[in-house]
Amino acid sequence: MSDYAIEIQGLVKWYGSVQALFGVDLNVKRGEILGFLGPNGSGKTTTIRCLLDQIRPQEGKIHVLGIDPQANPVAVKSRVSYLPGELHLEDNLKVEQILRYFKELRGNQIDENYLKELIERLDLDTSRTIKNLSSGNKQKVGVVQALMHQPELLLLDEPTSGLDPLMQQEVYALLKEAQAHGTTIFFSSHILSEVEAIADRVAIIRKGVIVEESTPSQLIDMAMRQVNVSFLEPIEIAPLEDIPGVNLLSTSDLQATLLVEGNMDGLIKTLAQFPVKDMKTVSHTLEEIFLKYYREEDQEDA
Template sequence: MTVQYAIHAQNLVKNYGSVQALRGVNLDVRPGEIFGFLGPNGAGKTTTIRCMLDLIRPQGGTLTVLGINPQEDPVAVRERTGYLPGELNLYNNYTARGMINLLNHLGGNHADNAYINELAKRLQLTLDIPIKNLSKGNKQKVGLVQAFMHRPELLILDEPTQGLDPLMQKEVLRLIREVRERGTTIFFSSHIISEVEFLADRVGIIRQGEVVEIIAPEELRERALRTVQVRFKSPVDAQTLQVDGISVLETNAAGDRVSLRVTGEMDTFIKTLAHFPVRDLEIERPSLEEIFLQFYREPGGEA
């Protein structure tokens, strides 16, 4: 049976005592897409994910995963879902293989050894080492193998590349793209903006328990502020650079170095700059925090 949404949340509310963790999350994830979920610590990412697997129960709103209400039939949801928790803990007295086998038993023995070995090989994970002797990155690989091994319809990955070295991060991103090619829907949370840009078809931004926007990943940077340092061959009148979307932050005494803030697309800025003799140009990529700041800025101006 095909469903309209792989994940559908409407006005999802979750409180921990007086703390409002989710204040009405609205979210739609389409089947077969890669959906990135971005937000600072405490924004409600993990709470939303844990509701999807019925590990915690929301107090309000509706939620369906693969067309099923997780509270009504959690086992049916989990049968078709692979999950990597953000805070991964494993049994230290098991080997990596023993842990994976245990989870495979609990998953109904749907994973075949050949695929487990293939995943381990790709992630350069030695399966016969005790968990207690594994580094944080290698433990993360165990978590990834167990999430992928059943070839689930939906993968929910809470910070999938944390603790991995850059080369391994790229391998994991390739793996995620490959399984998407097979039709898997991927819902992942991340703090790494380049990862979200590379991977996601759409990005949901969560702030203080509310999804404030769902956008295409390229929009993330387009809408963010960039700081640009320009060195000119000769002094320029900085005021002439100040057009729509560009503001001057600082100019040196000689007038040949200008620091600018650019908002939106770079096209206007580059065309403006083309009228001047440029020696050097440096664009500072905005950090995730700066992007969040931009999204989270209240109409009044305070973030």
């Protein structure tokens, strides 16, 4: 059995004359939560839909839980759950009817107690008709149908879209519990705090190519940090300019502002020879790092 729940190699997808994926390579380990980030139109949903054989790539190999989804889609889908980014449900059905339909499509192999628990925890009224539900409540239906059969792999396209903060926290808790039971979770999101909170690893896709794969903390560590240092007396600034990976942004008699890439070791050792009054470090959030990729794309487009 492979260590990976998802293995993607050289995935290429064209929609007519428009190329959406340019050779995506990505592996997701069994039992991990991978946050899949990228600007709109970068290829997140296309990648996810290829995993379920909803769309067929022109090139590349995919294995989901060791199975080729094109060769045996039903075997893949019986072990995988999916929550689409744009969830559309049959408007005229009641919540209980649509859940029953999804249950029947899965051969009624559902733990009824777990289903009841999901409905209670997400505060979902199953007697209501889909067309009368708010977008947040529809999203709850989507979350319930994805989790109810306790799949080996969850493919979630923006799982907390439309949910209020309390419900978002409940969904994070449910996902963490699913992971604790061995479920692998592959989810796309635009909410960076959510990725930071629950993802073990992050993959960033841009223009149909994976541009970064790392843990959230590694990504943050790799980013530039701004350091503001104040001194007890005026100092000779030259040693600060020669530290590898450090850029001096501004100086005054008793202050220096520096931009540090990577670790702080060189800077701290250099500062040790000066009378330092205070030092403040401004860390970048994952959001800022992600925005960097967005901006790079905008600049390239310009």
